Amino acid sequence: MKTTTPLVSEELTAAPLSSAAGSIRVFGYEGGDVNVSCPYDWGFEGHQKYLCNDGCRYADVLITTSQGSSGKYSIHDDKTARIFTVTISDLRLDDAGKYWCGVTRIGRDISIERELEVKPDRCCDTVNNIQGNEDGSVTISCPYDSQSDNKLKFFCRGNRPSTCLQQAVITSSNTQDGRFRLSDDRKSGIFTVTISSLTLKDSGSYLCGVQRNSGFDVFSAVDLEVKEWCCVESKNLSGIAGRAVTFQCPYPPHHRNNMTFLCKGAQRSDCTYMTYQGRFTLHNVNAAFFSVVITKLEAEDSGTYWCRSDPEWIVGNYTQFHLTVEEVEQRGLSIIEAQYWLFAALPVLLLILIIILVKVCRTKRRQLNEAAVDMNTSKLEAADAQDVTSGEDIYKNDDVAAMFRQQKRTQQRTHVLPGTADEDQVIYENNPTEQIYCNHFI
Structure with a gap:
């Protein structure tokens, strides 16, 4: 950097202030800011102050009070408190090292040493993986050493140590905050x-x-995974008061050392554990499933149940049951009522059946009669047609007419009275068969 007049000698030898002793360490995170505080004695309020590094020669001066700010450095002089502060922004890992706070004076300048440590703003090499389930709860353990018994503890979201305390969701000075408890x-x-x-x-x-109190705060990292309740196996069961009902729950082989649970409640995260005693008993525990039997059911047993074999409620390791208990009296009354209505309706059903059969029979008879009439009519029409044709043929045939006149004269000679028994015989004897049929038509 350029200045109008030299502020330090070519070879600066640090001369500690009477109010300061030794080097003070300063800590910052990569990408963040750090404040380097530099006190000075009374009488130097009007003197120019600066911050330098390396050999603290003229070219090593980073910022002066006459400049106010320069690049990533800024300086502020509190003359009342007799402390000037240099802020270094956008820290990099190579910013770590020794710095000197200087106060100009005639002869050798006064300086005090500061040592800056810079760490990456992330944590940590080891991460504790925790799993929880939607609507449930989870407890995260955070160990610390014996020297931190009385220190402030805090818990924040994210992975940036530089802002963790400022953004803490819960601290040991405020142990309850909404859903978080420390x-x-x-x-x-x-x-x-x-x-x-x-x-x-x-x-x-x-x-x-x-x-x-000094140095970097101590952190441990946690990665939380909340799983969705996506695969609920739900079953509907019904039972009769006074009788028994059985819940059959999955029991994977890797759960053989786990305790089996059955609890009652509308929500899986808030249900009452049902102990296996009294009317609730555990049966058929094997590698595939376990069964819970409720004997002597009561109306109050109706509701939602959850069974599982994992105390952490891992997704998929539970089954939901909706149990409905029916009263015996109500079930018997409904059967009696059904029988009563059945017997009451039986005569009506029989009457309707008889009416239907009568109508069917009448319809069949009418259809048969109509068929017979149609057949007779057809025969009569055919006979009439034949008569008409035969009559016309007779009258058109002169021979037939002559035969008819001859027949009449013969009847007169034999003096046979019409309508007597011998009439037909005379006709058959004196006339051929064809003439007889023609006479019938005439």
Whole structure:
């Protein structure tokens, strides 16, 4: 940097202020800011101050009070408190090292040493993976050393140590905040954070932090995964008061050492555990399933039940049952009523059946009569047609007419009276067969 007049000698030898002793360490995170505070004695309020590094020669001066700010450096002089502060922004790992706070004076300048440490703004090499289920709760354990018993503990979301304390969702000075609760067990050196009513948005990275009076705060990293209740197996069961009903629950082989659970409640996260005693008994425990039998059912047993064999409520390891209990009296009354209505309706059904049969029979008879009439009519029409044709042929045939006259004269000679028994015989004897048929037609 350029200045109008030299502020330091070519070879600066640090001369500590009477109010300061030794080097002070300063800490910052990569990408963040750090404040370097530099006190000075009374009488130097009007003197120019600066910050330098390396050999603190003329070219090593980073910022002066006459400049105010330069690049990533800015300076402020509080003359009342006799402290000037240099802020270094956008820290990089190579910014770490030794710095000197300088006060100009005639002869050798006064300076005090500062050592800056810079760490990456992330944590940590080891991450504790935690799983929780939607609508449930999860407890996160955060260990710390014995020197931090009385230190402030805090819990924040994300993975940036530089802003964790400022953005903490819960601290040991405020142990309850909404869904978050912090509990500190100093004997075991562990503080726990419980998150209730989990949502899918709660998934992500978290940091457990312990504040230090100097140096970097201590952190441990947690990765929380909240699983969705996506595969609920739900079954409907019904039972009769006074009798028994059986719940059959899955029991995977890798759960053989787990306790079996049956609880009652509308929500899986808030249900009452039903102990296996009294009317509730455990049966048929094997590698595939376990059964819970409720004997002597009561109306109050109706409701929603949950069975599982995993205390952490892992998704897919539970079954939901909706149980309905019916009263015996109500079930018997409905059967009696059904029988009564059946017997009451039986005569009516029989009458309707008889009426239908009568109508069917009448219809069949009418159809038969009509068929017979049609047949007779057809025969008569055919006979009439034949008569007409035969008559016309007779009258058109002169021979037939002559024969007819001859027949008449013969009847007169034989003096046979018409209508007597011998009439037909005379006709048959004196006339051929064809003439007889023709006479019938005439």
